[in-house]
Amino acid sequence: MSLTHKITFALNGKPVRADADVASSALELLRGAFELGGTKLACGEGECGACTIIVDGRSRNSCLMPAVDLEGREVLTVEGLWREDGIDPVQQAFVDEGAIQCGFCTPGMIMQTKYLLSRNPDLTAEEAERGLEGNVCRCTGYKKIIAAAIGAGTGARD
Amino acid sequence: MDKIIEKHSMIGKRVTKLDAPDKAVARTRYINDMVLPRMLYGKILRTDRVHARILSIDTSAAEALPGVQAVITAKDTPGGKIGVLRDNPPLKGDVVRCIRDEIAAVAAETEELCDEAIRLIKVEYEDLPTVFDCTSALANGAPIIHEDRPDNIAMEQNFEHGDMAEGEAQSDFVVEGAYNVHYVTHCNMGVSCTVADYDTDGRVTIYTQTQYPFNVKMDIAPSLGVHPGDVRIIQPPVGGAFGSKLDVYPYEPICVFLAKKTRRPVKLIYSREEEFIASPTRQPVEFKIRAGMKKDGTLTFRDCDSLLNNGGYTSWGATTPYVTMRTMTSHYTVPNVRYRARAVYTNNPFAGSFRGYGNVQATWALETHMDKMAEKIGMDPIAFRLKNANPPNQITPQGSNLGCIDLVGCIEQAAAKSDFLAKWHANNKAWAEPGRFKRGIGIATSLHNAGGAKIHKSDGCGTMLKMDDYARVTIITGGSEIGQGLDTVLAQLVAEELGVPMRDITIINNDSALRPWDVGVHASRTTYIAGNSAVRVARKARDQILRAAAAHTNMLPDMLDLRQGHVVQAETGLALMPLDRILRQMHFAGAEAELVMATDYYEPPSEPEDANHMGDMSAAYSHAAHVAEIVVDTRLGTIKVEKIWSAQDVGRVINPVGLEGQIEGGIAMGLGYGLSEELKIVEGKVLNPSFRDYHVMTAPEMPELDLTFIETGDAEGPAGAKGIAELPTIVIAPAIGNALYNATGVRIDHPPLTPEKVARAIAAHKGLLG
Numbered sequence: 001m002s003l004t005h006k007i008t009f010a011l012n013g014k015p016v017r018a019d020a021d022v023a024s025s026a027l028e029l030l031r032g033a034f035e036l037g038g039t040k041l042a043c044g045e046g047e048c049g050a051c052t053i054i055v056d057g058r059s060r061n062s063c064l065m066p067a068v069d070l071e072g073r074e075v076l077t078v079e080g081l082w083r084e085d086g087i088d089p090v091q092q093a094f095v096d097e098g099a100i101q102c103g104f105c106t107p108g109m110i111m112q113t114k115y116l117l118s119r120n121p122d123l124t125a126e127e128a129e130r131g132l133e134g135n136v137c138r139c140t141g142y143k144k145i146i147a148a149a150i151g152a153g154t155g156a157r158d
Numbered sequence: 159m160d161k162i163i164e165k166h167s168m169i170g171k172r173v174t175k176l177d178a179p180d181k182a183v184a185r186t187r188y189i190n191d192m193v194l195p196r197m198l199y200g201k202i203l204r205t206d207r208v209h210a211r212i213l214s215i216d217t218s219a220a221e222a223l224p225g226v227q228a229v230i231t232a233k234d235t236p237g238g239k240i241g242v243l244r245d246n247p248p249l250k251g252d253v254v255r256c257i258r259d260e261i262a263a264v265a266a267e268t269e270e271l272c273d274e275a276i277r278l279i280k281v282e283y284e285d286l287p288t289v290f291d292c293t294s295a296l297a298n299g300a301p302i303i304h305e306d307r308p309d310n311i312a313m314e315q316n317f318e319h320g321d322m323a324e325g326e327a328q329s330d331f332v333v334e335g336a337y338n339v340h341y342v343t344h345c346n347m348g349v350s351c352t353v354a355d356y357d358t359d360g361r362v363t364i365y366t367q368t369q370y371p372f373n374v375k376m377d378i379a380p381s382l383g384v385h386p387g388d389v390r391i392i393q394p395p396v397g398g399a400f401g402s403k404l405d406v407y408p409y410e411p412i413c414v415f416l417a418k419k420t421r422r423p424v425k426l427i428y429s430r431e432e433e434f435i436a437s438p439t440r441q442p443v444e445f446k447i448r449a450g451m452k453k454d455g456t457l458t459f460r461d462c463d464s465l466l467n468n469g470g471y472t473s474w475g476a477t478t479p480y481v482t483m484r485t486m487t488s489h490y491t492v493p494n495v496r497y498r499a500r501a502v503y504t505n506n507p508f509a510g511s512f513r514g515y516g517n518v519q520a521t522w523a524l525e526t527h528m529d530k531m532a533e534k535i536g537m538d539p540i541a542f543r544l545k546n547a548n549p550p551n552q553i554t555p556q557g558s559n560l561g562c563i564d565l566v567g568c569i570e571q572a573a574a575k576s577d578f579l580a581k582w583h584a585n586n587k588a589w590a591e592p593g594r595f596k597r598g599i600g601i602a603t604s605l606h607n608a609g610g611a612k613i614h615k616s617d618g619c620g621t622m623l624k625m626d627d628y629a630r631v632t633i634i635t636g637g638s639e640i641g642q643g644l645d646t647v648l649a650q651l652v653a654e655e656l657g658v659p660m661r662d663i664t665i666i667n668n669d670s671a672l673r674p675w676d677v678g679v680h681a682s683r684t685t686y687i688a689g690n691s692a693v694r695v696a697r698k699a700r701d702q703i704l705r706a707a708a709a710h711t712n713m714l715p716d717m718l719d720l721r722q723g724h725v726v727q728a729e730t731g732l733a734l735m736p737l738d739r740i741l742r743q744m745h746f747a748g749a750e751a752e753l754v755m756a757t758d759y760y761e762p763p764s765e766p767e768d769a770n771h772m773g774d775m776s777a778a779y780s781h782a783a784h785v786a787e788i789v790v791d792t793r794l795g796t797i798k799v800e801k802i803w804s805a806q807d808v809g810r811v812i813n814p815v816g817l818e819g820q821i822e823g824g825i826a827m828g829l830g831y832g833l834s835e836e837l838k839i840v841e842g843k844v845l846n847p848s849f850r851d852y853h854v855m856t857a858p859e860m861p862e863l864d865l866t867f868i869e870t871g872d873a874e875g876p877a878g879a880k881g882i883a884e885l886p887t888i889v890i891a892p893a894i895g896n897a898l899y900n901a902t903g904v905r906i907d908h909p910p911l912t913p914e915k916v917a918r919a920i921a922a923h924k925g926l927l928g
Contacts, residue, residue, distance in 0.1 A: 031191075036184075037184065037187060037188075037191040038183075038184025040190075040347070040348075040397075041190070042347050042348070042349070042397070042430065043430040043848070043849050044429065044430055045430070045848065045849075045850070047848060047849035047850050048347070048849050050347060078183070078184045079183070079184055081183070082183040087179070087182065087183055091179075091182040091183055092182075094178070094182050095174050095175075095178040095179050095182050096174060098174060098175065098178075098815035098816070098818065098819050100175060100177075100178040100181050100182060101175075101641040101642065101643070101819055101823065102346075102347065102348070102395075102396065102397050102398045102399075102640065102641025103177070103178070103181030103182075103186060103395070103397075103641060104188065104190075104346075104347035104348045104396075104397030104398060104641075105347050105397075106181050106182060107184050110182065126858075128857070129857040129858040129860070130857075130858055132857045133856050133857055133858050134856075135857070136345075136347065136849060136854055136856065137347070137823075137857075138344075138345055138346060138347050138398050138400070138823075138827070138854065139398060139641055139819070139823045140819055140822060140823045140826075141819075141821075141822030141823040141824070141825055141826035141827075141855075141860060141863075142822075142826065142855075142856075142857040142860050143818075143822045143860065143863060144818070144819060144822070145857070146857060
């Protein structure tokens with residue numbers, strides 16, 4: 001019954017092809033066909049930010065984005081940040097600051113931080129708090145996440 | 159050149175979490191991410207009624223749907239029940255008692271097929287009379303929720319100590335108050351999920367988020383019709399738990415039934431909406447408190463009666479009075495105390511356990527009440543609390559020895575750092591002044607168990623240790639990791655004893671077939687209990703190594719030490735041989751060969767409560783004081799929390815990073831409880847099952863935090879530490895309520911302090927309109 005489109009896009013720096021179900025989200029495609037489990041499903045309605053990915057340089061809730069809309073885009077997921085030369089400074093900052101407890105919100109937090117820093121490498125605490133307002137964390141109380149976001153700024157790689 | 163290695167302690171060092179790098183790069187596979195070969199998905203059909211008799215269930219259309227592998231109802235189950243009172247059948251066959259009730263379940267190749275099949279199941283009901291509040295449920299002629307409990311009382315606890323009449327007679331003032339605390343829910347970022355897998359011999363492996371692995375074996379087995387020994391519990395990483403996973407809930411046996419029926423692994427995962435509707439809540443309570451004091455502020459008696467809305471079934475929520483009672487009878491020195499709690503069946507959703515347990519509720523009521531009492535006799539909130547603070551080593555009315563506590567220090571530090579009294583007096587004086595924005599400061603304190611809680615015959619934890627030929631250490635602990643940082647603290651404690659780097663320590667903590675027994679992760683017990691067991695097992699291994707090293711070096715074992723991967727002379731630090739070399743020499747010693755392997759089972763020196771609620775149930779106790787400074791917009795009713803000063807008795811700091819993380823996160827959760835979070839339940843139905851309508855704290859709403867750790871050095875705790883994780887969630891909300899009063903003269907007894915509620919209360923308060 002389901003209708004699929006063949007789409008081509010760049011995923012974490014590599015060209016990929018996929019059969020995208022017109023009724024499915026980018027989140028489902030990434031978690032399903034590409035086994036990119038770092039992009040988390042936590043609410044499925046754009047309220048928690050756990051599924052945040054970067055599409056053409058902008059952060060998106062992948063749960064709200066139709067999979068077919070990935071056609072022709074450049075997509076970055078949390079898995080794309082760990083490269084042969086090491087983990088991303090944002091990931092390292094989250095580890096060093098103690099910004100991770102259960103870790104379920106962490107990929108979304110890291111991707112949103114990555115996006116914020118791409119726009120402004122010198123975030124103030126207030127800018128980081130506003131920028132991460134749409135990402136829910138139930139463990140940390142956000143303090144160490146904000147510290148990580150600010151601290152990663154000066155050494156961001158991209 | 160002789161190499162000298164100084165003693166280098168790990169205790170108190172800032173250490174990052176062992177599991178953090180894998181979580182940062184998404185190598186961690188959570189239970190929500192699990193896929194097994196040939197795995198099916200499962201879904202539950204829930205009722206849309208709150209109290210009804212089931213007349214018929216027609217599953218034929220669902221069964222005929224291609225791709226559906228199984229459809230089950232109550233008649234497909236062995237009939238055993240789950241829950242604290244074994245009153246909850248996983249699938250309901252005759253009556254539904256609350257909105258979340260499970261009627262049928264399906265297993266199919268995809269989640270979408272499951273949803274389609276669920277929609278094809280037809281259920282006919284006959285509605286029954288409903289009751290939603292405790293008082294109505296206790297009235298004569300109220301609808302009966304469970305036939306075997308015609309009075310609708312699920313559980314009752316009573317305690318009395320001293321002479322209440324004498325306390326009343328000694329009182330110069332008596333203050334009465336009523337406090338209704340509300341429904342909130344955990345909002346774990348990882349929704350409820352389980353995977354069940356049967357083998358050919360009738361044994362079942364359950365992958366689950368449980369915090370209580372060994373008791374779950376016992377609790378789930380009767381509902382499955384299997385022996386507890388045939389249940390293997392595996393705990394993959396979870397997206398938060400916070401007490402939500404202490405009991406067995408219906409979805410877990412349902413998933414097992416589906417796996418048994420299909421002979422395939424089945425994964426059952428909630429939607430977020432389902433998580434809001436069908437997870438146990440924090441226990442709501444209606445408190446009534448009467449308490450007396452002398453003119454000088456000395457407390458004379460305290461009487462607390464409470465009703466708990468139990469909902470349709472009995473989970474751990476009904477047992478929260480065991481913790482509430484400790485606060486009501488023992489927080490501050492009160493010579494005469496009485497406490498009564500009744501958990502009353504209604505047609506609401508049922509409550510479970512939630513970080514802080516009954517103490518979040520108790521501390522809201524008690525600390526609001528304490529502020530009212532202080533005002534009644536014209537004392538400031540600090541002086542009144544100090545006047546009645548528990549001293550160290552006090553024996554409480556329930557027979558606990560509070561040991562090395564420092565409630566006075568907590569209050570004094572929080573008050574001094576926040577300049578509390580100057581601000582408090584100034585704010586009080588400013589009540590009558592015009593102005594839309596009012597500043598307020600408030601304090602609250604709490605008492606909590608900090609060395610486990612002996613609610614079973616044992617509150618112990620087992621640990622096994624092995625070392626290999628390369629001096630790598632494996633710790634197999636009974637303790638569970640739910641993101642709170644157990645692995646890291648155990649590695650730190652073991653590294654301290656064995657002089658090895660933390661990265662050389664592997665912690666195995668997730669499989670009941672491998673691990674020795676442990677109660678579970680609850681009651682702020684894990685660092686204390688699992689930590690002590692890890693220290694003890696490491697000391698056994700250390701002794702074994704030092705005995706062998708002594709024989710090789712012609713020295714005595716107590717002249718040696720283990721430092722930085724070496725056996726050293728303790729006095730001088732002179733390196734004698736690498737640790738891995740002595741381990742290999744022990745291993746390849748012919749007939750004398752030995753491997754370093756050790757086991758330990760640590761039972762804390764605490765005792766279970768007896769039938770009269772007497773007993774020193776924890777090996778340690780602790781306090782925290784929180785001061786909150788707020789600005790109230792009297793027109794909009796919004797409360798901006800500007801800063802929180804926390805002073806907490808932590809015993810001893812093992813890892814400041816982990817400690818800060820627990821306290822900061824606990825405060826955020828407590829702020830939500832006090833300010834914004836409420837699961838709105840009207841006539842048994844959940845009205846706001848989404849993050850959009852259920853407001854947890856976000857980053858910009860967090861105030862500045864000032865944390866003070868008070869180190870009392872517990873004689874029993876690992877390196878002197880106490881359990882710390884629940885107190886921060888417990889204390890903060892009443893400090894904000896008290897600050898609201900200090901700012902405006904308006905007292906709100908029933909949280910949360912939402913803008914609407916605050917604005918209405920201020921508008922109703924004469925003289926402050928404007």
